[in-house]
Amino acid sequence: MSRVGVIGAGHGKFGRRSDATVQELAFEAFRMAMEDAGIEREVLDASVIAAVPEYHKQRSVAGVVQEYLNLNPRPTWLTEVACASGSAAIRTAWMAIQSGLHDVVAVIGCQKMTEMETAEILALMGRVGEVQWESIFGTTFPGYYAMFAQRHMHEFGTTHEQMLAVGVKNHHYGALNPNALFQKEITLEKALESEPVSSPFCVYDCCANADGAACLILANEEKARAISDKVVWLDGVGAATASMSVLRRPNLVGLPSAEEAARRAYQMAGVTARDIKVAEVHDCFTVAEIMAYEDLGFCRKGEGGRYIAERRSYIGGEVAVNVDGGLKSKGHPIGATGVSMAYEIVKQLRGESGKRQVPNAGVGLTHNVGGIGQYTFVHVFKRD
């Protein structure tokens, strides 16, 4: 099979962007990616937009983004699988290119999370779970992951301190990322003192909503080699699902969709977990990163707490994880997050990450989770 390569990557500032509309955010990332690729719009055949519609005032956001980027009359379409929408966009761009339908496709993940009133956000938050049997008891997004955390603590002896150590690491690296929402280090002591949210979680276990956008330009192998001398190849695209209702999951100590997506992505890319040197994983809540170490095979199930406590996911450890700050420090504009993860891996594999550069990063992955593991996408990237 011929390959699909990333020839350009762009990333805007994440945060409370009360200065910009969603299409203006998209433009920032798109312009950077096009400059990075060194191409003009004429080269593009299509775009895929990732965004979660219910947060935007503008309905059918792909249309307004496509117009503002001056990409009409090229085709565009929206992908939506909650917080994994960005990776779904990358996957469909990969499919469009591999099918031969398009040669060069722009993927734009963009999201305004702060457009809504707090009351509207709180109402949306109450419908994260399955609404017929679960949300009617006031379940919440942090609450679900908190219930995974309780099981993880019960079955494996994982501690809340180990979970918060994930946040400490991610803030440590986020402090070095100019695109991050929170560019400051935190201490375990301060994290432990933060306000309770849903036991065992407190504020520092949870990522924050943010506005932002990121963009990738993908091309088929022939075009990629002709256009760019720094191509990063997207060699493994794994995706899987799990039941909407967490009540029907086999266990609550991992995400079966993540295990399955990783297995498929590794197989497709011809790699194993041991080949991965740098990873972007979906740390929407601290325990999610611990479960990701296990689901991705960086360590055995149950050892994730020790993995972070022993700093094996720091630069210089076994797999450098979330060295852009992760969702925790960077912020989580849900439609943009998957593309933002891919941006970081592309920069790392090209050796362009400055103070956060992981040495000898030849193979990297993104692990992007929608909802509470209903959807997971694992993408494996390689340098030539």
Next chain:
Amino acid sequence: MFSWFGKVSFVPYSKVADFAVHLKDGRLMGSLCKKCGYQTFPPRADCPECMSPDFSFQEYSGRGEIYTFTRTTAAPVGFDDIAPYTIIVVELEGGGRLVAWQGESLTEDDVRIGRPVQVVPRVWEKGEEIKVYYTAEQPGTTWNKAPAPHLG
């Protein structure tokens, strides 16, 4: 009638809407596929195994144990007046799990993974609307049931 189920109702309709009537009568119902015998909680009208749409309700004892839990401080819209509240996932005898609130007979110390509990059907006392739900209580807790199920 499914609008009766839960403090806030998001879907007032369902092919298993009579679940809420049974709950009001004090009965906790799962479903049984009439074709292949697949049994599940929460109930579903359409069998995921054999795809038959023919089902009957099947009563569950409500005995079970705590599978996981969380005490929620940051509540969504419609639940702020009862926050903080503890959500308990109960693994039911007979299979399946449900989300319930911690009942008054359980202390904070009682809420531990693996602890046996009794799921008890409840009718919300505040307000004029009928609202039904359930709580996790001490094993052996009893409640009133209507004489016989009057629905299929």
